Amino acid sequence: MRTSLTILSLIFFTAPGFYAQIEDITIGSPAWLVEIYFSEAQFAGKTKYFAGEMKEEEYEPTIGEELKGTATISYHEILSENMKAVYAVEVKLNEDIIDFYCYMLETNDGWKIEAVRRFLLPGFIYSTKDSLSQISNLSSSDGELLKIVKLLTSSDAELKNYFQKNVNDFYKLVLYLEDEDEKNIQNLLNELNIDAVFMDDKFPGCIFLQIGAFDKTEMGYFYSGESSSLPKISPNRFIYIEEILPKWYIYKII
Structure with missing residues (x-):
């Protein structure tokens, strides 16, 4: 379920290293960590909840600390499997929207944040x-x-809306690629402002509709056909993958 709140409106700090229950969110859960990291103006004892590369962030401000309670956040889970959880977090500051991705790992000592990406x-x-x-x-x-x-x-929310608005044309692109109809492919790419449509041998059965690519950075949509091998979310490559419709996904690569 998508959660939305104004920073500091639902969270209160009670004592160093101790946080009160946030409505129905379990203390120490992935959702709780997202709330505290992105919206709390002070995250005391934060290294207890850090793992991997995040251990080096002890003296760096969290997003909540950096923004000092001046933004609004919303978030939702995009992956939960094999003791891992990934959340997409939207931070709205005035008219600006910034999308973050928070990667968490369940350890013997509870859930910990192992990476944050933008x-x-x-x-x-x-x-x-x-x-x-x-x-x-x-x-x-x-x-x-x-x-x-x-x-x-565009923000992730805007990319979803753009896809929904043009969903029929995106299906046409997939059909044109399968039929090797180069003329109609190029015409539709131009109409949709999509840079390219292609298949990747690393991910059989997937058709990528690339919005843009710069060096190692890439973003777009992909369609997963029958018996397809989907890419995996990772803080080091496909930092964001989210299903929009059955078989259709948004992706971002760094």
């Missing part, structure tokens, strides 16, 4: 969007470029 594109993508957005009368080519960079910089 998907970032090259800086020129954001500056291009800002510059073009301030121009009232764009040329046709600049207008198309603005559509592309807006899609590239």
Whole structure:
């Protein structure tokens, strides 16, 4: 179930290293860790709840500490298996939305955060969007470029909405690829502002619809056909995978 709250509105700090129950969330659970890490203005004794690379973050502020209770967060679980849990976390600060991904591991000593990731594109993508957005009368080519960079910089929620709005065309792309219909593929890629559609030998049965790729960074959607081998969520590669519709997923790679 998706949870939404204003930072500090539902959480209160009682004593160093001790936190009160947050409504119906169990203390020490993955959801509790997400609440504390992303929304609490002080996470006392945080290293007790860190594992792996996060142990090196002892003297670094958490997201909640850095924002000092000025944002609104919402989150939901996108993976729960084999003593691992991954949550997608949306942080809204004024009009800006930042998507984070929190990876947790269940140990003999309870649940711990082992990594936190954020998907970032090259800086020129954001500056291009800002510059073009301030121009009232764009040329046709600049207008198309603005559509592309807006899609590239969309939040996860916006990417889901974009897919739902154009779902029939995405299905057509899959069919055109299977039929090797290059002309219709290119026309539809242009209409959808999608960079490429392809299959990857590493993931048999999956068809990737790439929105954009820069060096090792990549984002888009993929379709999983029959007997497909899906990529796995990892803080080191596919940092975000979430099912939108049966057989359809959003993905982000770093």
